[in-house]
Amino acid sequence: MKNQIDKYTRKLIQDRSAVPDSIRFFAMDDVLIASQDDEWKPIFEAVLAELNIMGLLLAKPPLPFADYLVTRAPKSESRIYPRDSEVKTFLHDIPFIRKENSGEGLVKSIIALLRERKGLIIEGVGFVTGGTVTLEQAYIAYSSIFHATFIKYLHDVLEDGFLEPNEEEAFLDFRENWLTAPGIEALVFREGLPVDRIEVISEISTVGRYMVECGFVDSFFGNISLFHDGVVYISQTGASLDELDGLIDPVPMDGSSTCGITASSELAVHRKIYEMTDYKTILHGHPKFSVIISMLCDKRKHCDIVDCGKQCPEIRMFHDIPIVSGEIGAGGIAKKVPPVVKDFGRALVFGHGPFCTGLYDFQEPLSDLVRIEILCREGYFKMLEEKLARCKG
Secondary structure, three states: OHHHHHHHHHHHHHHOOOOHHHOEEEEEOOOEEEOOOOOHHHHHHHHHHHOOOOEEEEEOOOOOHHHHHHHHOOOOOOEEOOOOHHHHHHHOOEEEEOHHHOOOOHHHHHHHHHOOOOEEEEOOOEEEEEEOOOHHHHHHHHHHHHHHHHHHHHHHHHHHOOOOOOHHHHHHHHHHHHOOOOOOOOOOOOOOOOOOHHHHHHHHHHHHHHHHHOOOOOOOOOEEEEEEOOEEEEEEOOOOOOOOOOOEEEEEOOOOOOHHHHEOOOHHHHHHHHHHOOOOEEEEOOOHHHHHHHOOOOOHHHOOOOOHHHHOOOOEEEOOEEEEOOOOOOOOHHHHHHHHHHHHOEEEEOOOEEEEEEOOOOHHHHHHHHHHHHHHHHHHHHHHHHHHHHHHO
16 A cells, blocks of 8 residues: 555656645555544544545645635635536536635535545645545546646636736746746657567557656546557557556457457547558647647637537637547547548647647657647747736736
8 A cells, every 4th residue: 555655646746736745645454544644634534434435635736726716716606617528527527615614514525525526625725536446546536636727727817817816926936937848859769660569569658658757648548559560559548658568459450359448438539540541650648738729719709509529510720730629539529530630630629639640650749749739838828918918908
């Protein structure tokens, strides 16, 4: 158990999604195991005693975005509703406990909320997430909440500006000191395509790790594949891209194997792209600014579509990046994305992230992911500056 606590503590720090000193894991073995013995231990011991789960995670994110979402929410509201499609599917919504409600009834509130959701926010404290069977589940839920609140807050700021005291100063600190420039200059890629199965699996595992190191995926989202000798080698569903050893499925294009049963839920997208094009590698990630830009549309106020992420029939363009909508997994994007990739070599899915392709290696699609995220980041801040200038003018 200690190894698992150490592992996911390390991952949270590497992800830069939690303040190191704030990370606390609580797990039930024969006795309660707590990574920190402080005032939170008896609280979460009581929570675990009431829930049929094996572990809990409490940590504070390094950014104040979740707290700002709570203070921005109407006083009658107790949930945040993310708009990005992956987190809507995984989390549905994110309950929160306000500061004024975090007193004597805190244990009962946490228990009630964790019975219906994978995690919650305690204003001014951080995120609490549960793992029914493993601590990994608590880590995944935490990462998903971090991803969701980051995207929703930046999206809301673009729509509404800054509303709370000191909010603009905190945002400037985030922009100047927390953000890092994505890049792959220090990464080493294989020259050309692999020539056998062992090399294919090795290169997919290496590039999957690069995707995580670049911050292009959160928790277990994203997928990666390579087409070789009539077989699509693709990451399994639910696999963390930095831990792909033994979790890459070889799926023959002719359907002669059942290996696709455990493959990524977006196998249908990858397979169709390979059928329609000469591309040999595909990367799909969830870079945050790319996801934000995908959800911006000038026509929204004059449109009757209820669910833009699933129903919009248009192909919108941001620079040379086509943006499409469609249900994730084996649903709409399996039909919508491949023809767009055939024409453009890439596609950005509404609320979901980019699919990028390569003819010769993985350096091509990863370079394109970096380029897209930089363009989207620059575009976001340009739009925000124009918005703030109009408000001040």
